[in-house]
Every structure is written in structure tokens, then in C-alpha cells.
Amino acid sequence: MSDKRKLVLFAACELGVFDLLAEAGPLDAIGVAARLDTSPQATETLLDTCVSLRLLTRDATVSPAAYGSTRLSRTFLARGSPLSQTHLLSYTATTVYRTWAHLASAVREGRNQHLRAFGASSRDLFSAIYRSEEERLLFLRALQQTWGVHGPPTLTAFDLSPFARICDLGGGLGGLARQCAALYPNSRVTVLDLPEVVAVARTHCPLPQDARVNFLEGDFLRDPLPVADLFILARILHDWTDDRCRHLLARIPGFPVPLSRPPVVSPSPDGPGARAGGGVLVVESLLDADGRGPLATQLLSVNMLLQTEGRERSAGEYHALLAAAGFSHLQVRSGLGLYAALLATQ
Template sequence: MAESKTGSTEVSAAADTYPKKILEYIEGFLISKTLFTSCELGVFDVLLGSERPLSAEEISKAVGASLDGTERLLAACTGLQLLIRHQDNGQVSYSNAEQAKLYLTRSSPLSLYQSINYHSRTIYLCWHYLTDAVRDGRNQYEKAFGVSSGDLFEAIYRSDEEMVKFMQLMNSIWNICGKDVVTAFDLSPFKAICDLGGCSGALAKHCTSAYPECTVTIFDLPKVVHMSREHFVKEDDQRISFHEGDFFKDSLPEADLYILARILHDWTDERCIELLLRIYKACKPGGAVLLVEALLNEDGSGPLTAQLYSLNMLVQTEGRERTDVQYAALLTAAGFTNIRHCLTGKIYDAVLGHKG
């Protein structure tokens, strides 16, 4: 049988194409776990504490790992440009790259160590069931951890240890993005601020730093407030106070401005409107609500991070990431007007709606 010229051309074209992107995507989890493991073992912390580059043998002893495994891990981290490899008279040693020093060491003010820890030990396990989440259309706590997700935050805060891990995640995120979102709009007219679901208080601290005349009330579940007081917010900070409660059930403190940072993306549209109606009722005349979320493009084309986060909301919560138009619709349904949004250029953006 004669060979089809068209078919031959198509095979030839395919053979000349190297699927670089596809291969990178297939192996993406290898990169994540290399980073996670290096942080978990404390590789970057050991190097930070040394006055000179260290050999693989020195690092392996310091972190309590095999020499062979450590050598391979260090080589991969060098390939990822997280470590710098030095060679002197045939002796190989390693030091932290600047990004690793800033973001991967536990003692750095900009450390993402706790975020990495949460991704490795919680989110990574949930994503093992992404296929089931897509099929079922709901989160996967029961399969991943054997706990019911009937009460979402009972599942997320399923132990004191897990609660602290989640709060540390939030703390590290706002260390990186907090200033940008609270200064996306001029919030200085709002003197009394209520941070609903304020968690570790990191965003509240950014508010009091950016707006010296404001006070911030952190509203959260009683056990979260207890942990925040114990681990995150100093008692001598007179401008930050706490209010215990469930924002779907209990009375909200009166305020000029309510902040919902990474809150609405946890919930369905119906639950979002329910919460926003409660905020509108409690809000002082002339007040406002600030939403802090990763905004999707209106045509659904990106950003990729927000698209992936929306998948994560499927795996972990009842909600989704949304566009600024979708958030504006939720705010409008609750009575808010003069709605604006601001893209920060980082992961999280801001949407501001006013009470007329």
C-alpha cells in the first residue's frame, strides 16, 4: 500500500517537535518536592548559620541524612538555582543563593518556610485526589485525612497542630503580599477596621503600619483567637484587638471598614452574599468592605496562578477564585456600590465596595 504523503509529513513534523513544556509539567511535582524536602531537612538553615560554604558531607551530618541522598539533593537544588556550587582544589561546597537566603530560611522576616511546610504536608496530600475532586465537584478532606468536611473549618482546623500550620501559612503569605493589598487603595479615611477571619493578625499589622491612626479588630473563631494571641500578636500592641465569633452566626463588631482577605474564595456565591449582607448591616454609613483575592481575568485566560488556586479551592474548600466582575456582582447583591478593583502585580489583588 502506498504511504500517504500527508500522513508522512504530519509524522515528520511531530518528530521534529520536542515537547519541552509538556515534559516540564509532567515533572513539576519533582521540583516542588525537592524544594519541600530541602526546607524540611533544614538545608538552607544550616548554610545560613555557617560563615563559609559547606561540603555535602558537612551538610549531611548537620541535617541527619545519608551522604549519597544529600549529594543528589544538593545537586538538584543547584540546578534549581537555590544553591551556589563552589569548587576549590577539587573540593566541592555549597552556599545559599540570595532567594533561598531570603525566602527559604526559617529566621528570615520574609520566610516562606511555613507556607512550604503547609503545601508539602497538607495541600500536596489533598491534590493526590484532584481527579476525584473534579469528578465529584467537592473537597477531598475525607479521602486525604479521614475527616468530614461537613463543617469546612472543622476540617481545615482538624487539630491544634494543623491550625497553627494554617495560621503560619497565612502569616508568611501576608509577609510577602500584605503591604501591597492594604495600600492598593487609600484606606486612611477608615479609622475603625475589622479584619474578618483575620487569623494570625499579619494583615492587621500591615494596616496599623500603613495607617497609624487606625485600629484593627481581628474577628475569628475562639480557638483561632487563642492561638493568635499565644503565637502571633503581642499583647502590648494596643491598636490591635480581638473579637471571638463565627461570622456566619454571631453579631459583627461595628466598623468603618471590613477586610475579607482570602475569605470569599472559600465559599459558594450564596454563602458569600449571606456574609456580605451581614457586613453591610453592621457597616457604618460611608463605610466599605475590602476584598483581597487572587483575581481571574474576565475571559478566563489567566493568570495561571489564580487558575491553579481555583482548582485548589475545589480540592480544599466549597469555593472558587473569581473575576473582579464576579466579586462586584456579589457586592452589588449585598447592597454595596462604587465598586473598584486594583491589580497589585503580585498574587493577591484588591476589590473595594462602599456602603452608600
């Protein structure tokens, strides 16, 4: 989707077009404008453009023409849908696109563009993302919605039921952890994240009293890590340089105590089955071995340049990082959508 098309999408989401038509459609342009308090003529222009983008329908058999939602807009663009991506789109519009305006500078300097885009230090990766309480919550909700779509295929790429104690490092509001606990009812999941993130999670996403998910405050680059049989690193390593990744992976403790039962992981041509003793599940978008594709991952890597100190990598590059930390057995499951799952064991 081109930039202008994305801006149409962002505007329609911000105005609540898809929410309105999912709940009250079909409506004509005057009816939409009246409910959204927008210009009728401009609203019709926006609606017709959304129709051309196949985000809405237009019924010209009635007069005036009536606009309605599509399956795609009801599923991903309406706030009430469990698979809604509206927070992700809003974060992309307000934060991501502002850094992309400085791509040439990022290439010249080889560093993120927080300073130019937001006046925030380029050395603190999350100073721009967390530049206000509202932006912090928006970013965390965006990640939550990402895992609403991509969580199930990555968490079921391998049988994780042998891992009774699971720790999701940098797990945000706990979206992936909740899915993991639901898929593997004999497991307990700890989300380790910064104190300010945990505070947001407890305020906006409180857990039931008997939940098998709990939050732990800490910095995974500095503080002691909890005891766990499996550590999940979902969209974490791509934030960091190779040296930082090696540092983080080296901090993951060994597993001298065997699991209660042997792991059951299907054999893979990419490596042997998982062994008792624990492991690391990495969830990232993978580049081809030569780095020349796929395009979606290349664009994500450019985004990492603009916003972090990291990049996207190939399966071979992740294998090298994991092997250096003692995780010599690696299995890869790709073809899961935008992300792949890599299960590494010692």
C-alpha cells in the same frame, strides 16, 4: 515548578538545608550531612539538584565543592528571614498535596476531598485544616507568612487612612492586621476569628499592651459583627459558594455615621472614589473575565475545589456579589502580584 521539583524543595526545607547554609555556609556535602544527620551521598544528590534549581550555589574551585545559599533561599526559604515562606511550604507539602492526589474524584463529585485525604467531613471546611493543634498552627502560620509578602502591596493599593475602625474578618494570627495598623497609625484594627484561632493567636503571637490591634472571638457567618468603618475580607470569599458569599456580605452592617474625615482614594477607571460611610476591602486572586487565565489563579481555583466549597472569581463576579449586598461602587487594583485589591463602598 513541576511536582518533582517542588518535592525537592519541600524535602530541603524539611531537613533544614536552607537554614543551615544561610547561617553557616558555604559548606561541603559532608559538612552539611554531618550537621543535618543525613546520608552524605544522598545529601550531595539533594544539594546538586537544588543548585540546578537555582536554590543554592556550588563553588567547584575548592575541594571538596562548597554549597552556599542564594538571595532567594535566604529571603524566602530560611526560617529566620522576615519574609520566610517555610510554614506555607510545609503546609502545602503535608495538606495541600494530599488533596491533589484526588483531583479526578473532586471533578467527578464537585466537592472537596477532605474525606478521602484525611477521613474528615467534607461538609466542615476547616475540619481537615484544623484536624490537630499542630496542623491548625501550621495553617495559621502559613497565612501569616503569606501576608508578609503580599500584605503591603494590597494594603497600600488604596489609601485606607480615612477608615479609623477596621475589622479583619477571619484574620487568623493577625499578620495582615498588624501591617494595616503599622501603615495607618490613626486606625485601630479588630481581628474577628473563631475562638480556637484567637486562642492560638494569643498564645503564639501576643500583642503589646498598647497595640492598636485586638482580637475578638466569633464566627463571621453567624455571630454579630463589630462596628467598623472598613471590613477586610482577605482570602475569605474564595472559600465559599456564591450563596454563602452573599450571606456574609449581607451581614456586614450599614454605615449611618460618617467617617471623621472624607476618604481620600485616588480616582480609578474601574469606578468612582470611595465615599464617606465605610466599605469592604476584598483581597483575592482574580481570574480574567473569560475565566481562561491567568494560570496561577486557575490552579488556585482547582485548589479551592479540592479543599473548600468555593472558587476563584473574576472582578466582574466579585462586583456582582458586592453589588447585591449594597456595595455599588467598586474599584479594582490588580498587578500587585498574585493578589488584587478590590475596594467596595456603599
